[in-house]
Amino acid sequence: MTTRQEPIVIVGAGHSGSRTAAALRKHGWTGGISLIGEESCLPYDRPPLSKAVLLGKKTGDQCAFYADSWYAENEIDLQLAQSVVRIDRNAGCAILASGREIAYHRLLLATGASINPLTVPGSDLSGVLPLRTPHHAKAIADSLQHGCRLVVIGAGVIGLEVAAAALERGCTVTVLERAPQAMGRSVPAIVSDAVVAEHQRRSVDVRFGVEIVALEGTGKVRAVRLSTGETVACDIVVYGLGVRPNVDLAETAGLATDNGIRTNQYLRTDDERIFSCGDVCCYDSRLYGRAVRIENWRNAEDQADTAARNMLGQQLEFDAVPWFWSNQYDFALQVAGVPSLGSETKVETIGRSRLFLSSDAEGVLRGVSAIGSVRDIAGPIKDFKGVLARTSSHGSSASEGPPPKPPDCAHA
Ligand SMILES: Cc1cc2nc3c(=O)[nH]c(=O)nc-3n(C[C@H](O)[C@H](O)[C@H](O)COP(=O)(O)OP(=O)(O)OC[C@H]3O[C@@H](n4cnc5c(N)ncnc54)[C@H](O)[C@@H]3O)c2cc1C
Structure with a gap:
């Protein structure tokens, strides 16, 4: 050394x-x-x-x-x-x-x-916040009073975690997402549908394909205006548009x-x-x-x-299988590998938890997602990480045709 x-x-x-x-x-x-x-x-x-x-x-x-x-x-x-x-x-x-x-x-x-900024007119109103720092978290936490109306812009992992915490604190929650699915960069539609169903069953209003044109209010945000002309009344807006x-x-x-x-x-x-x-x-x-x-x-x-x-002079290759988790309400989401590289997803159940195995056209496993209790899913996810470490390199034949889009595994 x-x-x-x-x-x-x-x-x-x-x-x-x-x-x-x-x-x-x-x-x-x-x-x-x-x-x-x-x-x-x-x-x-x-x-x-x-x-x-x-x-x-x-x-x-x-x-x-x-x-x-x-x-x-x-x-x-x-x-x-x-x-x-x-x-x-x-x-x-x-x-x-x-x-x-x-x-x-x-x-x-x-x-x-x-954080990617929110740029629609009215984004600078008070009560409009992103979430990346303790300062942001404190400001949001202070606003989440019982009965408060929260609009979350962006149904990514962080947006959905904010929605879950706000609902637990007695707020009314609406989630607005431009894309047709939640957490689109991180999990297949079947997984995000299952997560969104957990929110909807608890009365969170989740809307997809929504274009926001402005935030309205005098000094403080009071409503979100959509491209359809409709407005969603609110006391606070939290946006999570990726980073x-x-x-x-x-x-x-x-x-x-x-x-x-x-x-x-x-x-x-x-x-x-x-x-x-x-x-x-x-x-x-x-x-x-x-x-x-x-x-x-x-x-x-x-x-x-x-x-x-x-x-310090070693030559260690970094090649870990990507893994992340999210906690929402009483369930955990854990994802190993890159499920978006798969074209087909099979579902297995473990008790009341579910495993989603995403494989590519050649049948090679590319990612595993799990929703449920940590006790049910942590072991299988760990085991599948081992399988993914052995199989992923064989499945990524980048040599034929145009170069594939690089995997970009986003938590946000
Ligand atoms: C709210 C939130 C919740 C999350 N929850 C989860 C989760 O449940 N599970 C999960 O797997 N991941 C989660 N993540 C993601 C995870 O926290 C990040 O991937 C991780 O923090 C990345 O670490 P980092 O060191 O790359 O960046 P950071 O922790 O962001 O550190 C980078 C630092 O560099 C500083 N900096 C930048 N430029 C300069 C400069 N020129 N000079 C000096 N300083 C500079 C920045 O200010 C920042 O402090 C979450 C992220 C957020 C924001």
Whole structure:
């Protein structure tokens, strides 16, 4: 292992950035680590924001990965409320908005993703919120008073989690989605239909094929206007329209980007001193025979470990089978692999839970989704991850015909 004077600099003090700092210490790096994040709070776990925090069971502060003291104890130079604005690859240094320059031995870009904004007229009214940070989660949680009318724009995983939490808190909930199905990038229609049925059976009004033209109100949002001329009255609007990877810094530095920061299977960019991981990273996957970018918790966790080891000189290929979960009401959704690569989905039942096995035209299993209790589904999903790890590479024949669309596994 090399030990140079310069620290390893991590840009982005989020999930994968903070986990990489921990992994560097775990794997023996004794040199400096600078962890730089533009948010002002300690690095935190995002999944509870759309679940426990909205239900009032946790505060944003309780989502921090590590206490403040942990960074000092592990000699990690944590710089919060600081953006890296430029990378000087010739000089080998990261330049902060404050003007400070930090020379690096290795650099990790763990800049995550940003929410796609809502752009219709009225989007700037008070009571119109996205959900990505503890600040957003607190504002939404404070508004979800009993009897409040919530409109969720976008039936992605996070939108549906917000709907579930709001209903549990006694709100009236309408979900508006432009596409014909919910969670369209993550699961097949048969799975999203089953999830939507759980919402509808609890009286959530879920509407598809809906175009929103404006939000109305004076100062505060009062209604959502649809292209049909109809309005949906509301007290709060939460939108979840997916995210886009934060590639600007990499692009300006001349690194390759394409739906994320492009890396090889070792999570290394085209500059051998610069690596990437997490939501922003679009890596070469041998499993899928193409570049893949994955937006979920497990990916941020696993890539952090691989990136740390590879920055320390190992050559570990990252090729985990994608896996994510969602909790809504009393059921869990777990998804392994990339079900959207399948063309046919078979259903199996385990007690009161259901498994959905998605296979391609050649009968190769490409993804498994499960809805039900964690006790029923966690074991089978784990087993199927093993099967998918063995079969996916054989099924991805990218050599004939036009290049297939890269899988893009989105939690949002
Ligand atoms: C509300 C919510 C609920 C979720 N629930 C689930 C779930 O149930 N299951 C699941 O599998 N996944 C879930 N996810 C997804 C999961 O949390 C993300 O995939 C994970 O946080 C990605 O980690 P990351 O490190 O790539 O990005 P992030 O955690 O977003 O960290 C990136 C950080 O980099 C910072 N940054 C960007 N540019 C710069 C710069 N130039 N200088 C300094 N700092 C910079 C950003 O401000 C940010 O803090 C959820 C996400 C959200 C938002």
